[in-house]
Amino acid sequence: MKRLMSEGGNKKVKMKVAVLLLAAMCLFALATPVMAEEISVTRSFSTTSPSPNSEFDVMLTIYCLNIGGIVETLPDGFTYVSTTYPSDQVSVSGQKIAFAVINEKEIRYRVKAPSSGSGMFTGIWEDLLSGTDGTIKYNSVSVVEPPTIVVELSTELPEITVPVTVVMPTPTPTPTATPAPTATPTPTPVTEFHTPPSTPGFEVASTIVALLAVCLLAFRGKGGNER
Amino acid sequence: MRMKGIIACLLVMMFLISSVPMMSVPAAAHPDTGVPSNPDEIKTVARTVLVDEIMRYLRATYLGEMVKHLRRDILREAASNYPHYPRQITDSAGREVRIYKPIKRIITPNGDCIPVLRALNATDKIVGVNKYTIRNTLFYPEFSNYPDIGSVWSPDYEEMVCCSPDTVILYAAFSKSKCEAIESTLSAIDPDITFIWVDCYRPSSQVEEARKLGYLLEKEEEAEKWIDFYEGFLNPIYDTVDDIPEENRTKVYIECWKPYHTAAGNAGWHEKIELVGGYNIFRELTVDYPDVDPENVTYQNPEVIIRAAKTEGGYDTSDITELSNLRDEIMNRPELANVTAVKNRRVYVINNDIFGGTGHFVGMGYIAKWLYPDFFTDLNPEAAHRRYLTEFQGLSDNLVDNGVFVYPST
Numbered sequence: 001m002k003r004l005m006s007e008g009g010n011k012k013v014k015m016k017v018a019v020l021l022l023a024a025m026c027l028f029a030l031a032t033p034v035m036a037e038e039i040s041v042t043r044s045f046s047t048t049s050p051s052p053n054s055e056f057d058v059m060l061t062i063y064c065l066n067i068g069g070i071v072e073t074l075p076d077g078f079t080y081v082s083t084t085y086p087s088d089q090v091s092v093s094g095q096k097i098a099f100a101v102i103n104e105k106e107i108r109y110r111v112k113a114p115s116s117g118s119g120m121f122t123g124i125w126e127d128l129l130s131g132t133d134g135t136i137k138y139n140s141v142s143v144v145e146p147p148t149i150v151v152e153l154s155t156e157l158p159e160i161t162v163p164v165t166v167v168m169p170t171p172t173p174t175p176t177a178t179p180a181p182t183a184t185p186t187p188t189p190v191t192e193f194h195t196p197p198s199t200p201g202f203e204v205a206s207t208i209v210a211l212l213a214v215c216l217l218a219f220r221g222k223g224g225n226e227r
Numbered sequence: 228m229r230m231k232g233i234i235a236c237l238l239v240m241m242f243l244i245s246s247v248p249m250m251s252v253p254a255a256a257h258p259d260t261g262v263p264s265n266p267d268e269i270k271t272v273a274r275t276v277l278v279d280e281i282m283r284y285l286r287a288t289y290l291g292e293m294v295k296h297l298r299r300d301i302l303r304e305a306a307s308n309y310p311h312y313p314r315q316i317t318d319s320a321g322r323e324v325r326i327y328k329p330i331k332r333i334i335t336p337n338g339d340c341i342p343v344l345r346a347l348n349a350t351d352k353i354v355g356v357n358k359y360t361i362r363n364t365l366f367y368p369e370f371s372n373y374p375d376i377g378s379v380w381s382p383d384y385e386e387m388v389c390c391s392p393d394t395v396i397l398y399a400a401f402s403k404s405k406c407e408a409i410e411s412t413l414s415a416i417d418p419d420i421t422f423i424w425v426d427c428y429r430p431s432s433q434v435e436e437a438r439k440l441g442y443l444l445e446k447e448e449e450a451e452k453w454i455d456f457y458e459g460f461l462n463p464i465y466d467t468v469d470d471i472p473e474e475n476r477t478k479v480y481i482e483c484w485k486p487y488h489t490a491a492g493n494a495g496w497h498e499k500i501e502l503v504g505g506y507n508i509f510r511e512l513t514v515d516y517p518d519v520d521p522e523n524v525t526y527q528n529p530e531v532i533i534r535a536a537k538t539e540g541g542y543d544t545s546d547i548t549e550l551s552n553l554r555d556e557i558m559n560r561p562e563l564a565n566v567t568a569v570k571n572r573r574v575y576v577i578n579n580d581i582f583g584g585t586g587h588f589v590g591m592g593y594i595a596k597w598l599y600p601d602f603f604t605d606l607n608p609e610a611a612h613r614r615y616l617t618e619f620q621g622l623s624d625n626l627v628d629n630g631v632f633v634y635p636s637t
Contacts, residue, residue, distance in 0.1 A: 067306040069281055071289040089278055093290035100281035102274060102309070124289075128281070128306035 049144040050113040060107040068127040075119020083109035118142035270310040319399035320424035342585035346453040346619040347446040355390035399424040468504030477598040479505040480529035503595040532568040540578035542630040550576040550634035
């Protein structure tokens with residue numbers, strides 16, 4: 001009987017606590033204004049090393065800036081091309097691009113790189129609801145020449161030929177950086193080349209050994225675990 | 228068990244607190260006349276306007292452009308009121324009007340807008356009225372102690388400024404130069420004041436103006452109720468007379484205030500006569516209120532003569548002789564003795580209380596019956612008058628019983 005009464009009493013106490021907690025939560029929800037989350041705008045690029053005169057994308061990701069504006073400043077030499085953002089919410093003047101924000105979370109715009117050089121992308125944001133403003137962390141972008149591919153063929157190989165067709169991608173035509181008397185040849189499709197001699201069967205053996213090693217490890221692990 | 232019930236109630240409360248939607252305007256099903264009529268449209272307009280204002284601000288502040296833009300504090304206020312604001316209309320003078328927050332303090336140099344504001348249940352926002360409104364204690368009893376801001380023709384700027392208005396309602400098609408002067412003077416004192424140019428006495432703009440004011444004042448539902456009533460009375464008249472060819476329309480001579488002073492051009496009375504199927508014999512004249520030659524009236528030989536009376540009759544008298552005397556004077560003019568209207572005794576007098584202002588639809592009903600008695604046997608302008616006063620003006624229909632407005636009524 002005493003135990004029953006005690007259990008009943010505990011239950012009552014627990015219920016009271018639960019009710020008080022719920023009431024407190026309700027009051028908190030009513031009385032406490034929504035905590036302002038920190039506003040930030042971050043910038044990323046489809047590439048930070050664009051080729052000369054190529055176009056690349058800039059993405060602005062917006063956190064907690066619901067109504068306001070963002071103004072990007074492009075480095076000298078870089079040119080604004082276009083944006084997927086609504087046209088009535090964008091204005092361009094020189095190196096500056098202004099964006100009106102009403103609940104958007106991302107802005108994407110396209111820029112054309114110069115023929116060479118580098119620069120800093122900077123920006124600011126202004127939130128009209130909180131009355132605050134801030135800067136967007138700067139990013140550096142550098143124009144980089146695309147790598148050139150050189151293929152050398154040995155003249156000392158024996159006369160064993162295997163017909164192989166290799167198609168090399170033709171890169172975007174670019175001016176060469178060094179004014180050499182002999183220009184680097186543009187890679188062209190190769191229809192045949194000389195291969196060095198290989199030990200017959202060596203590859204098969206090495207594959208078998210590798211497989212055996214894997215099986216040993218697997219079974220060893222299983223055997224080790226069995227009791 | 229009791230505890231469970233309490234917990235259940237608290238849970239319901241939490242659910243309600245977290246899910247109560249913002250105050251939203253109930254959707255209206257009226258065809259769009261360019262005025263947003265439901266929450267989605269209101270939000271669309273708000274977004275368009277807010278984007279425009281943000282871009283102007285950014286262009287001026289960060290791009291160095293010479294662009295007119297809102298002050299930052301007003302822009303912030305607009306942002307905080309989104310998506311219910313900003314709101315935008317084109318008023319009856321063709322001007323773009325934008326508001327960024329709820330209207331709270333209106334002054335009315337245009338006194339004809341007050342009955343519309345009454346119909347919209349928005350008179351609590353009025354903080355100053357013109358002297359004619361104050362003097363008309365019978366029709367505007369609640370404004371008798373309000374600040375007197377003068378009139379469109381003699382504005383009291385000091386009193387207007389003392390009212391601290393955020394909105395001023397002026398005429399669109401009446402005394403334009405005076406209204407321009409008022410706007411120019413007040414804007415220089417307080418550039419944040421909004422000016423709305425509407426008439427509220429013309430049938431051609433009544434519906435659109437009521438709808439626009441309803442949208443600006445967040446009284447969309449009330450506006451539609453008023454419009455339903457207004458159109459419900461007039462549209463059947465329009466539908467009936469639309470089928471009457473022009474050559475068969477009743478020829479009317481309208482006389483305003485004094486002998487041989489008529490209405491034509493853009494005059495409201497001319498418009499009202501023609502809308503109910505009348506053929507104004509001086510419709511070709513371009514001046515709004517020209518004086519005409521008696522011989523010309525005789526030559527035109529109207530079938531009906533209507534005399535509009537300003538001081539004779541109305542809400543403030545029950546003496547019908549004020550109107551009957553006017554009629555007798557016209558009937559006894561020797562030069563009109565052979566005019567069809569006089570010979571057939573189709574000479575009527577109508578008081579401006581039901582022919583001008585927002586109550587004009589009542590007068591139009593009477594005129595329709597006079598012009599085409601066989602078509603409008605069931606039309607009851609007096610019943611419409613009573614309903615207008617009680618349902619949309621907050622007044623007693625004793626005003627109908629105690630006043631005289633037309634003579635003869637049939």
